[in-house]
Amino acid sequence: xxxxxxxxxxxxxxxxxxxxxxxxxxxxxxxxxxxxxxxxxxxxxxxxxxxxxxxxxxxxxxxxxxxxxxxxxxxxxxxxxxxxxxxxxxxxxxxxxxxxxxxxxxxxxxxxxxxxxxxxxxxxxxxxxxxxxxxxxxxxxxxxxxxxxxxxxxxxxxxxxxxxxxxxxxxxxxxxxxxxxxxxxxxxxxxxxxxxxxxxxxxxxxxxxxxxxxxxxxxxxxxxxxxxxxxxxxxxxxxxxxxxxxxxxxxxxxxxxxxxxxxxxxxxxxxxxxxxxxxxxxxxxxxxxxxxxxxxxxxxxxxxxxxxxxxxxxxxxxxxxxxxxxxxxxxxxxxxxxxxxxxxxxxxxxxxxxxxxxxxxxxxxxxxxxxxxxx
Amino acid sequence: xxxxxxxxxxxxxxxxxxxxxxxxxxxxxxxxxxxxxxxxxxxxxxxxxxxxxxxxxxxxxxxxxxxxxxxxxxxxxxxxxxxxxxxxxxxxxxxxxxxxxxxxxxxx
Numbered sequence: 001x002x003x004x005x006x007x008x009x010x011x012x013x014x015x016x017x018x019x020x021x022x023x024x025x026x027x028x029x030x031x032x033x034x035x036x037x038x039x040x041x042x043x044x045x046x047x048x049x050x051x052x053x054x055x056x057x058x059x060x061x062x063x064x065x066x067x068x069x070x071x072x073x074x075x076x077x078x079x080x081x082x083x084x085x086x087x088x089x090x091x092x093x094x095x096x097x098x099x100x101x102x103x104x105x106x107x108x109x110x111x112x113x114x115x116x117x118x119x120x121x122x123x124x125x126x127x128x129x130x131x132x133x134x135x136x137x138x139x140x141x142x143x144x145x146x147x148x149x150x151x152x153x154x155x156x157x158x159x160x161x162x163x164x165x166x167x168x169x170x171x172x173x174x175x176x177x178x179x180x181x182x183x184x185x186x187x188x189x190x191x192x193x194x195x196x197x198x199x200x201x202x203x204x205x206x207x208x209x210x211x212x213x214x215x216x217x218x219x220x221x222x223x224x225x226x227x228x229x230x231x232x233x234x235x236x237x238x239x240x241x242x243x244x245x246x247x248x249x250x251x252x253x254x255x256x257x258x259x260x261x262x263x264x265x266x267x268x269x270x271x272x273x274x275x276x277x278x279x280x281x282x283x284x285x286x287x288x289x290x291x292x293x294x295x296x297x298x299x300x301x302x303x304x305x306x307x308x309x310x311x312x313x314x315x316x317x318x319x320x321x322x323x324x325x326x327x328x329x330x331x332x333x334x335x336x337x338x339x340x341x342x343x344x345x346x347x348x349x350x351x352x353x354x355x356x357x358x359x360x361x362x363x364x365x366x367x368x369x370x371x372x373x374x375x
Numbered sequence: 376x377x378x379x380x381x382x383x384x385x386x387x388x389x390x391x392x393x394x395x396x397x398x399x400x401x402x403x404x405x406x407x408x409x410x411x412x413x414x415x416x417x418x419x420x421x422x423x424x425x426x427x428x429x430x431x432x433x434x435x436x437x438x439x440x441x442x443x444x445x446x447x448x449x450x451x452x453x454x455x456x457x458x459x460x461x462x463x464x465x466x467x468x469x470x471x472x473x474x475x476x477x478x479x480x481x482x483x
Contacts, residue, residue, distance in 0.1 A: 026426075026430075029426065029429075030422070030426060032445075032446075032448050033400075033401045033422050033425065033426070033448055034401075034422065035445045036400060036401065036402070036441070036444065036445045036446065036447050036448065037401050037402045037418065037422065039444040039445055040402050040444065041402070041418075043444075055418055056419075060419075061418070061419045062419070063419075064417055064419035064420055064423065065419040065422050065423035065426075066423065067420075067423065068383075068386065068419065068420040068421070068422070068423025068426075068427065069422075069423035069424070069426040069427045069430075070423075070427045071423075136435065136436075137437045137438070138437060138438055138448065218438075218439070218440045219437055219438065219439060219440075220437065221438070
């Protein structure tokens with residue numbers, strides 16, 4: 001089997017050499033036919049049969065083919081009609097496809113945030129396909145580009161090697177990938193739905209068409225201009241979904257472990273002395289002399305017309321009075337002692353209990369105890 | 376008489392006739408020609424003929440992936456090819472009947 005594979009390679013090499021005076025495009029076309037032919041023939045060969053016995057020498061084969069095809073025989077060299085141009089339409093189209101596919105991976109990773117970025121690869125694809133659309137489904141000129149031939153050689157390692165088995169296996173997964181691709185694109189479209197209608201419609205359409213594009217591209221290579229970027233877009237979307245998911249997981253994890261400074265304002269503070277007696281008119285400052293918990297002055301209801309003895313109470317004076325509105329009338333009520341019961345249990349001295357919540361427990365020293373009805 | 380010499384002149388016609396029925400890749404065309412009775416047809420001649428007809432714009436080609444081995448390039452006849460086939464068939468028939476007539480005279 002291996003010797004047969006070697007025999008095939010040897011035979012084809014001989015053919016190529018015998019045809020090397022022909023235009024490279026034509027040689028590639030011939031070799032595409034011949035490779036399939038010789039490969040198929042080699043499987044039909046008997047034990048001791050060689051390709052040469054069936055087909056003649058590569059040189060004879062080439063000579064017979066040249067005659068039938070109407071090419072000049074080997075000795076007369078064809079006038080050099082092959083353009084040595086670097087930038088031909090097929091080459092521009094091929095690299096346009098490669099570039100658009102690459103950009104689509106990147107754009108796909110951003111497509112959920114800004115679907116309009118997909119317009120760039122789309123434009124490149126349309127332009128590059130327009131260059132070669134009239135060259136037919138086989139796109140032989142692109143297949144004959146030296147870079148394409150190198151890629152093809154790279155993708156077809158010698159039979160029996162692990163690389164060849166891996167590639168064969170990956171190829172067998174292709175139909176599955178087409179479905180996964182459609183699924184990923186559909187997921188991307190769904191994630192866009194409701195945020196960007198055009199983006200949703202565009203990606204949904206790509207998802208649907210991509211199911212057919214895979215098999216079509218096998219027959220008509222022009223479908224590669226759709227199929228390859230569709231794969232790239234699916235990969236890009238996958239990256240983004242992974243990124244977003246990982247980001248959320250990371251965010252949650254950091255939230256659960258991280259406890260920053262607690263910026264909490266209290267509604268009121270009750271201070272007890274060692275005898276468990278509620279202290280009133282306590283003014284709190286921090287180490288910088290800033291009033292604690294006092295972003296603003298604490299205004300009572302009074303409007304300074306004399307009826308209110310202390311219309312403006314410093315907000316860091318505790319316990320704060322309670323301002324109560326009743327029937328449209330404002331009352332400044334002395335702080336009701338509603339210290340939570342836990343305060344008593346945690347207080348170092350438990351000789352008594354702090355006054356239970358009763359609006360009447362009002363030390364006489366608290367200035368804003370006066371109930372001053374005002375508007 | 377060496378039929379391979381005769382074949383050279385009419386291989387175009389035979390290949391077009393085979394492809395008229397159904398698209399085919401090179402070796403497939405070879406097999407169908409042999410199955411049709413043209414045992415002496417050479418593989419390389421058929422491949423060369425396919426290339427010539429293709430370059431003359433009478434055939435189109437497309438690639439079909441193969442489970443094992445390289446992809447197969449199928450050839451199919453187009454309108455130009457069909458027109459050429461019809462024309463060549465008439466030429467062949469009148470040529471054959473002329474030659475038949477000559478041979479009849481010899482036999483008589």
